[in-house]
Every structure is written in structure tokens, then in C-alpha cells.
Amino acid sequence: MSKTWFITGAARGIGAAIARAALEAGDRVVATGRNAARIEEVFQAHAGKVLALELDVTDGARAVEAAEAAAARFGRIDVLVNNAGYGQLGAFEEIAAEDADRQFDTNFFGTLNVTRAVLPVMRRQRAGRIFNLSSMGGMLGFQGASIYCATKFAVEGFSESLALEVGQFGIRVTIVEPGFFRTDFLDGSSVRYGTGSIADYAASAAEWQATYEAHNHKQAGDPAKLGAALVTLAASEEPPLRYAAGTDAVEAITGKLDAVRSEIERWRALSVSTDGAR
Numbered sequence: 716m717s718k719t720w721f722i723t724g725a726a727r728g729i730g731a732a733i734a735r736a737a738l739e740a741g742d743r744v745v746a747t748g749r750n751a752a753r754i755e756e757v758f759q760a761h762a763g764k765v766l767a768l769e770l771d772v773t774d775g776a777r778a779v780e781a782a783e784a785a786a787a788r789f790g791r792i793d794v795l796v797n798n799a800g801y802g803q804l805g806a807f808e809e810i811a812a813e814d815a816d817r818q819f820d821t822n823f824f825g826t827l828n829v830t831r832a833v834l835p836v837m838r839r840q841r842a843g844r845i846f847n848l849s850s851m852g853g854m855l856g857f858q859g860a861s862i863y864c865a866t867k868f869a870v871e872g873f874s875e876s877l878a879l880e881v882g883q884f885g886i887r888v889t890i891v892e893p894g895f896f897r898t899d900f901l902d903g904s905s906v907r908y909g910t911g912s913i914a915d916y917a918a919s920a921a922e923w924q925a926t927y928e929a930h931n932h933k934q935a936g937d938p939a940k941l942g943a944a945l946v947t948l949a950a951s952e953e954p955p956l957r958y959a960a961g962t963d964a965v966e967a968i969t970g971k972l973d974a975v976r977s978e979i980e981r982w983r984a985l986s987v988s989t990d991g992a993r
């Protein structure tokens with residue numbers, strides 16, 4: 716049976732690729748983005764199957780309007796993809812407080828806004844799938860990415876807990892953890908770097924930024940293949956709670972899990988020494 720997808724940040728990158736994959740599968744897409752005209756242009760070949768809506772995910776009231784418009788047009792929302800986001804990179808001390816807030820407003824509170832707007836529709840249906848875009852940076856920290864990773868760790872904790880709350884309504888949550896994918900993520904049109912200039916960080920911050928810039932539009936991950944993978948997961952009876960996308964993500968995350976387990980084992984005696992008498 717064909718599905719209705721609701722996708723944030725659908726004008727470009729991974730969001731656009733997921734929308735295209737869903738359309739290729741014969742599904743309908745509510746494609747949302749900050750610039751509705753741009754969304755309409757990107758999906759004009761699929762006009763009958765696409766509802767283009769303006770939605771900046773930091774605007775909770777607009778998210779509710781968009782979810783209502785989607786349900787009014789297509790009758791239901793089967794799959795929500797919380798994709799909108801960007802990278803605020805740079806050394807923590809060189810990132811202005813308002814830039815850190817803005818990163819959380821988009822990557823984390825934006826995900827809450829849209830999920831809050833769509834859940835009533837899914838609860839009514841007693842069915843739904845939610846894909847929350849985290850990152851391999853939602854499972855492990857990276858130098859020069861403390862604030863970005865913090866938002867994605869927050870998405871992970873929220874999503875894992877939400878899955879436990881809404882499973883009773885037939886709603887399944889999958890956390891998507893891509894490695895490096897070839898989009899505008901590292902491009903000047905998307906990524907932001909710290910604006911501070913603390914001498915102690917000059918060398919390391921320049922090195923991290925140069926490394927990220929060298930990867931711009933050269934990342935190994937193929938967004939079209941990620942889109943196709945989400946179509947597969949949306950059709951799966953038993954979707955995973957976590958889906959790591961790309962060899963880099965699989966290796967980095969399994970390495971992190973091994974390191975956490977071995978560190979806990981090394982300190983086990985001191986860890987359990989804090990138990991009180993029963």
C-alpha cells in the first residue's frame with residue numbers, strides 16, 4: 716500500500732534524496748522547507764504527488780499548521796522524516812552562546828516541534844513510522860564538533876525514549892546515523908564555524924576546519940542510496956531502533972561500543988563498589 720511521507724528540509728541533500736526515493740516507490744510526499752518556492756521547483760515533475768509546504772522547523776506553530784495541511788490533503792501521515800539540520804562546527808569555546816542555541820533550536824528542538832505536531836495524526840491512525848536524523852556524531856564525539864554532536868546525542872536520547880512511549884500506538888521510531896554523505900552539509904551554504912579567535916585554539920581549529928573543507932562534496936556516502944534504504948526500512952515489519960548508514964558510520968559506532976564496554980569492564984569493581992547495603 717502506498718504511503719504518505721512528511722519530510723523536513725526536503726529542498727536539498729539527504730531530505731531531497733529521501734523524497735525522491737519515496738516518489739520512485741510510488742508514495743506521496745509532503746515536502747517541507749524554509750523556502751516553499753524552491754521546494755515546488757525541485758519537485759515540479761511530481762506535482763500531483765507532492766504537497767510543498769513552507770516550514771522552518773524552529774517554528775512550532777507552523778509545524779502544527781503543516782501537519783494539519785498534510786493530513787487534510789492526503790488523509791494521513793505514514794512516515795515522518797525529521798531531517799532538517801546543519802552543522803555548527805568549531806571549538807566549543809569559539810562558538811558564541813547564541814550560535815549554540817540556534818544549533819539546538821534547529822537540530823533538536825526542531826525535531827521536537829515537528830514530532831509534537833505529527834504524533835496526534837499518527838496516534839489517531841494507530842500507526843506510523845518516524846525517522847529521526849541523528850549522525851554517527853550522535854553516538855560518538857568528534858573534535859571541533861562538540862555542539863553539533865550534543866544536538867545529535869539529544870536526538871538519540873529523545874528518540875530512544877519516545878520509541879518506548881509510542882510503540883503501544885503502533886508507531887515505530889528509527890534513529891538514522893549517517894557517516895559522511897555527499898550533500899551541502901560541509902558547504903559554506905550550510906555549515907557554520909565558530910566565530911571566536913582564541914589564540915590557544917588557532918592551530919587546532921584551523922586544522923579541523925581544513926579537514927572538513929577538504930571533504931566538502933567529496934564524501935563517500937550516496938544520498939540516493941540512503942533514500943532507498945529508508946524506503947526499505949519504512950516497509951519493514953520490524954524496523955531497527957538504530958540504522959547506521961555507510962561503512963564509516965558502522966566502523967566508528969561499533970568501535971565506540973567496544974570501547975565503552977571494555978572501559979566499563981576495566982572499572983567494574985569500582986563501579987559496583989558504590990552499591991548500598993540491602
Ligand SMILES: NC(=O)c1ccc[n+]([C@@H]2O[C@H](COP(=O)([O-])OP(=O)(O)OC[C@H]3O[C@@H](n4cnc5c(N)ncnc54)[C@H](OP(=O)(O)O)[C@@H]3O)[C@@H](O)[C@H]2O)c1
Pocket residue numbers: 723724725726727728729730748749750770771772773798799800801802821825848849850851892893894895896897898899900901905906934
Ligand atoms: N551529510 C552528512 O554527512 C550528514 C551526516 C550525518 C548526519 N547528517 C544530517 O542529515 C540531515 C540533512 O543534512 P544534509 O547532509 O542533507 O545537509 P544539507 O545538504 O546542508 O541540507 C540541510 C537541509 O536542512 C534544511 N534546514 C536547515 N535548517 C532548517 C530549518 N531551521 N528549518 C527547515 N529546514 C532547515 C536546509 O534548508 P535550506 O535549503 O533552507 O538551507 C536543507 O534543506 C541533517 O540533520 C544532518 O545533521 C548529515
